[in-house]
Amino acid sequence: MRRRALPALDWFRLAAAILVVTIHTSPLSSLSAGADFWLTRVAARIAVPFFLMVSGYFLALHHWQHLRNFLGRTLLLYGAAILLYLPMNLYSGSFSSVGWLRAVFWEGTLYHLWYFPALFWGTLLSWLLLRLGNRCALAGAIFLYLIGLGGDSYYGLAARLPALKQGYDLLFSLTEHTRNGIFYVPLFLLLGAQGIRLRTGTALTGFCLSLVGMSAEAFFLHSLDAQRHDSMYLLLPVCMVFLLALLLNGNRCRSHAARDLSLLVYLIHPGCIVAVRVLARLTHSWDILVESSLPYFAAVLVLSLSAACLLYRIRPLPVNPKARAWREVDLGALCHNANVLEQAAGPGCALMAVVKADAYGHGARVVARALFKTGIRTFAVACLEEGIALRRAGIRGCILILGWTSPEQAPLLARWRLTQAVADTAHGAALSRTGYNVHVHLAVDTGMHRLGIACEDVEALAALYRLPGIQVDGIFSHLCVSDSLEGRDVSYTDRQVSAFRTVVERLKAQGISPGKIHLLASYGMLNRPEKGFDYARAGIILYGVYSDDSPVCFRPDLQPVLTLRARVAAVRELASGESAGYGLAFTAVRPTRIAVVTIGYADGLPRDLAYHGGQVLIHGSFCPMVGRLCMDQLMVDVTEAKTVQPGDTVTLIGRDGNAVIRAERVAEQCGTITNELLSRLGHRLPVVALHQSGRS
Ligand SMILES: *Cc1c(COP(=O)(O)O)cnc(C)c1O
Numbered sequence: 001m002r003r004r005a006l007p008a009l010d011w012f013r014l015a016a017a018i019l020v021v022t023i024h025t026s027p028l029s030s031l032s033a034g035a036d037f038w039l040t041r042v043a044a045r046i047a048v049p050f051f052l053m054v055s056g057y058f059l060a061l062h063h064w065q066h067l068r069n070f071l072g073r074t075l076l077l078y079g080a081a082i083l084l085y086l087p088m089n090l091y092s093g094s095f096s097s098v099g100w101l102r103a104v105f106w107e108g109t110l111y112h113l114w115y116f117p118a119l120f121w122g123t124l125l126s127w128l129l130l131r132l133g134n135r136c137a138l139a140g141a142i143f144l145y146l147i148g149l150g151g152d153s154y155y156g157l158a159a160r161l162p163a164l165k166q167g168y169d170l171l172f173s174l175t176e177h178t179r180n181g182i183f184y185v186p187l188f189l190l191l192g193a194q195g196i197r198l199r200t201g202t203a204l205t206g207f208c209l210s211l212v213g214m215s216a217e218a219f220f221l222h223s224l225d226a227q228r229h230d231s232m233y234l235l236l237p238v239c240m241v242f243l244l245a246l247l248l249n250g251n252r253c254r255s256h257a258a259r260d261l262s263l264l265v266y267l268i269h270p271g272c273i274v275a276v277r278v279l280a281r282l283t284h285s286w287d288i289l290v291e292s293s294l295p296y297f298a299a300v301l302v303l304s305l306s307a308a309c310l311l312y313r314i315r316p317l318p319v320n321p322k323a324r325a326w327r328e329v330d331l332g333a334l335c336h337n338a339n340v341l342e343q344a345a346g347p348g349c350a351l352m353a354v355v356k357a358d359a360y361g362h363g364a365r366v367v368a369r370a371l372f373k374t375g376i377r378t379f380a381v382a383c384l385e386e387g388i389a390l391r392r393a394g395i396r397g398c399i400l401i402l403g404w405t406s407p408e409q410a411p412l413l414a415r416w417r418l419t420q421a422v423a424d425t426a427h428g429a430a431l432s433r434t435g436y437n438v439h440v441h442l443a444v445d446t447g448m449h450r451l452g453i454a455c456e457d458v459e460a461l462a463a464l465y466r467l468p469g470i471q472v473d474g475i476f477s478h479l480c481v482s483d484s485l486e487g488r489d490v491s492y493t494d495r496q497v498s499a500f501r502t503v504v505e506r507l508k509a510q511g512i513s514p515g516k517i518h519l520l521a522s523y524g525m526l527n528r529p530e531k532g533f534d535y536a537r538a539g540i541i542l543y544g545v546y547s548d549d550s551p552v553c554f555r556p557d558l559q560p561v562l563t564l565r566a567r568v569a570a571v572r573e574l575a576s577g578e579s580a581g582y583g584l585a586f587t588a589v590r591p592t593r594i595a596v597v598t599i600g601y602a603d604g605l606p607r608d609l610a611y612h613g614g615q616v617l618i619h620g621s622f623c624p625m626v627g628r629l630c631m632d633q634l635m636v637d638v639t640e641a642k643t644v645q646p647g648d649t650v651t652l653i654g655r656d657g658n659a660v661i662r663a664e665r666v667a668e669q670c671g672t673i674t675n676e677l678l679s680r681l682g683h684r685l686p687v688v689a690l691h692q693s694g695r696s
Contacts, residue, residue: 211596620657
């Protein structure tokens with residue numbers, strides 16, 4: 001018969017947690033005092049040493065590398081438990097301020113919470129003892145345990161010697177128990193760390209015999225009335241060595257559920273004890289529910305287990321955003337760019353951060369919040385939904401919607417205090433008729449012939465300023481060939497600029513105050529640094545990239561903000577002549593290693609990238625794409641990059657080591673501009689914000 005894989009250690013954790021509940025509910029007390037003494041004061045005393053030994057076992061298994069994490073986690077749990085039981089502490093009003101300090105640092109703030117400070121200090125002490133070598137550490141821990149024993153079950157005997165009694169009385173003026181981080185914890189932790197293995201028969205016999213021996217020891221001490229407490233026995237460590245060896249033999253796998261449930265039961269059962277008692281009072285069933293010990297134990301146990309199961313099911317399980325494919329956004333670089341561009345715009349001209357299309361694929365929430373923090377108060381988006389999303393992200397100030405919004409949506413524009421660009425005279429009139437007093441900027445068409453009121457029609461513009469029902473806060477136009485330095489285009493831009501200036505002058509001449517005036521977008525700022533406007537609408541260059549590599553008049557010191565990464569899902573070997581992918585579009589001409597990468601065209605990558613020399617970076621080296629890009633995956637040739645393994649990080653845009661793939665280059669390969677490439681990066685890619693600049 002095949003042996004099933006048992007998570008013996010984790011299952012026993014759950015059993016040990018139930019034993020702790022036993023200690024605090026005395027299930028047999030109304031049946032037999034002797035039986036209850038044996039169960040709760042002897043047998044159940046293996047529970048806490050077991051937890052300590054498992055901790056020692058796993059710490060040693062990983063060569064104590066996880067010590068910091070372990071201590072941090074212990075403190076975190078302890079902190080959470082203190083908060084959890086704070087209402088009970090306050091209700092019982094049990095501590096003075098000095099008492100609180102002592103409780104928090106040493107004794108635990110509720111009866112079962114002594115375990116966490118003990119574990120913390122005991123683990124630190126064990127680690128220090130181990131500096132002396134394993135044997136010395138063990139000897140030291142045994143010595144400490146013996147001292148602790150004298151203050152626990154053996155106190156009555158130890159106290160017969162006056163010198164010892166004095167010593168212990170001094171000790172007890174400092175600490176209530178000796179089952180703490182100094183005397184009790186190190187021995188069990190270090191015994192666990194030994195990972196002693198025994199044959200199952202030996203371990204079982206040893207455990208049974210030492211348990212019988214420990215029971216005899218306990219009843220003997222009890223009969224002498226020697227016990228001050230009953231946490232420590234001479235035979236307890238012996239018993240525990242056999243128990244751990246027994247469980248290690250049966251331990252074939254892990255059970256995270258059992259491990260977490262045991263911790264939860266341990267943490268919450270005192271709360272459940274209170275709940276059962278309150279319930280018993282309210283339902284007048286004190287006699288059955290509390291006075292009879294077995295139903296009392298059962299009620300507390302069932303409640304603790306149910307509450308633990310519920311908490312286990314709803315515990316937070318965060319998804320790692322870097323598990324498949326993601327966008328890394330360097331907020332340091334973003335703020336640097338905003339700064340540089342604001343300087344470039346000159347005095348009196350503020351930056352209007354264009355964060356449409358999810359901030360050009362960088363994640364509008366993260367980007368807008370970072371810019372808002374640096375002091376930017378004017379944002380531009382393309383549509384109503386984007387504007388509302390920014391408001392929901394806590395962005396205040398002006399949010400201008402550059403695209404057309406149906407006048408039916410005027411209530412939303414008003415509610416979210418969004419500013420709407422007026423697309424033409426009819427749009428403005430329709431907005432005014434809604435009666436929602438929408439804030440607007442007038443778009444002026446100076447030659448692009450997209451949106452806007454014709455620049456020749458000054459009367460129409462002036463009429464819009466006078467319309468009731470809309471509030472005109474500004475006027476703007478858009479340049480359509482400012483990215484070109486060719487003579488014909490430059491003179492077209494000249495005519496656009498002067499047409500816009502003329503419109504503004506003529507409005508002013510009619511006594512109209514035009515509000516905020518803005519014209520330049522990214523390429524206007526780079527190629528036509530005009531003065532005299534209130535805003536510069538920076539889009540693509542805010543993200544540290546150019547639309548393409550064509551020449552510009554002025555190259556500010558910008559840093560790319562976005563890095564696009566994915567992971568290697570699998571590595572495949574192809575023999576010479578074998579083909580791969582849809583349409584078998586790739587055929588190996590030599591033995592080839594192929595890595596499958598976890599990103600595809602549904603994430604926004606252009607599907608023809610693989611045909612046009614697309615590459616990725618793995619371990620800082622270029623690897624060419626092969627075959628057809630799939631919806632969710634792509635393949636690269638890693639024959640040269642021999643160490644590539646599943647799980648490795650793949651860079652599609654950005655830096656990896658000394659190598660860089662520029663967004664401009666990828667866009668050019670696919671015959672487009674970075675604006676399109678980046679703005680298509682899909683919502684399936686989580687945004688990971690980096691807070692320090694990537695620049696070294
Ligand atoms: C998108 C857009 C911008 C920003 O353009 P960039 O070239 O990315 O700076 C500015 N103004 C208007 C009207 C836009 O539509």
